[in-house]
Amino acid sequence: MDVGIANPRLAGIALMCGTLAFFACLDASAKALALAGVDPLLTTFMRYAVSVVMVTAFINPVTRPGVVRTRRLWLQVVRSLLLFGSTALNFLALRKLQLAETLSIQFAAPLTVALFAGPLLGEWSSPRRLAAIGVGFIGVLVIVRPGIGPVQPAVLLSLGNMLCYAFYIITTRKLAGIDSTATTMFYSGLAGLAVMTPLLPWIWTDPGSPGLWALLVGVGLLGTIGHWLLVMAHARAPANVLAPFLYTQLLWSVLLGYLLFGDVPNRWTLIGASVVVASGLYLLSQERGRRPQL
Known part of the structure; x- marks a missing residue:
């Protein structure tokens, strides 16, 4: 393997993983602030x-x-x-x-992009890609489970975030x-x-403590630095190489949710997230097959 090619890609992958750690910490900070009454x-x-x-x-x-x-x-x-x-x-x-719930629903965003890219961008999906999109949305339904008890308003907010x-x-x-x-x-x-x-x-409202003020400023810093790392990652490696590592954010979210808030994702969230991730990875594999490797 050509070291001159491999090293920038490895650096890009490392930067992408760092990006997603920052984004997971951003969500955890926002949740901590909300629970503190901010x-x-x-x-x-x-x-x-x-x-x-x-x-x-x-x-x-x-x-x-x-x-x-x-x-x-x-x-x-x-x-x-x-x-x-x-x-x-x-x-x-x-x-x-939970952090894992909101992120799992947000993972449907690439599926939505693939669905609407045809009419809005002229990037039409094949029947196989459309089938994968459909399966991915089934995964979202598994997480949300409409019709099984009342749907939490927060779930609707998370779906709005995804759209x-x-x-x-x-x-x-x-x-x-x-x-x-x-x-x-x-x-x-x-x-x-x-x-x-x-x-x-x-x-x-005055947060009332230096710790909460630090979290408020930290939310801005985490988001800005995360996006900066994202740009740096894409400057060093192709998007189709970096895309699979997007799903490492789910691992960070589950870990932070458990350590900071004692949240353990239920089985439906885990099953639905697995379906959404599998659909996203299939779409990615199709994209890799269409594009020449660099």
């Missing part, structure tokens, strides 16, 4: 306030002339709103659901051929901050 919308505000400050420090009109110019302002706004919606709904759902995230991915793909990555990064958190800032007087 309004999830305030956590959402801090997530974007810290992110915008950090991103703007490195990507701004001074360091990157022309970064604010976009050929699809409305699409940048929609993408930023979808990211905000995904974050807010996820933080709200985490008040009642927002799926369409966020689609708009990101759409913008990839229109605006630069720096421009898209610059606009990512602005809509969320713009929506939350006017609401601040109504959602503001």
Whole structure:
């Protein structure tokens, strides 16, 4: 094996695994804040306030002339709103659901992307891929189990998070051929901050302890650094090499949920998550078969 090729890929895989550890810690921090009585919308505000400050420090009109110019302002706004919606709904759902439950439902996002990529992006799926998507959604139904007792409102919030995230991915793909990555990064958190800032007087509560303040700031740092590591990972390894490692986040979520909150996923969550992950890996294998290996 050519060491010159292997090392960047291994570095990319390591960075991807680090990314997902950061994202799992982000969700755990948001849940801890919610259980401590901090309004999830305030956590959402801090997530974007810290992110915008950090991103703007490195990507701004001074360091990157022309970064604010976009050929699809409305699409940048929609993408930023979808990211905000995904974050807010996820933080709200985490008040009642386990980390593994919300993440398992969110794993259906790639399936949703594959389903809607045809009409929205012109990337049509084969009958086998459509069958895998259908099986994946059955896995989500196993987790949610509609009709077996009342469906928790938090589950609906988590499903809303999944849909927002799926369409966020689609708009990101759409913008990839229109605006630069720096421009898209610059606009990512602005809509969320713009929506939350006017609401601040109504959602503001003093966390009351340095530890909770540290967690609030940490939510922004974890999200921003996680996305930075994600970009670095994709700069070193192809997406189809990195994609299988997305599912390591489920391991982190189960571990953190047990250690921090005493949560043990029930059998339906584990069965449904296994079905969703298997469907996602099958779609990935089909994608690897279609694309030339680098």
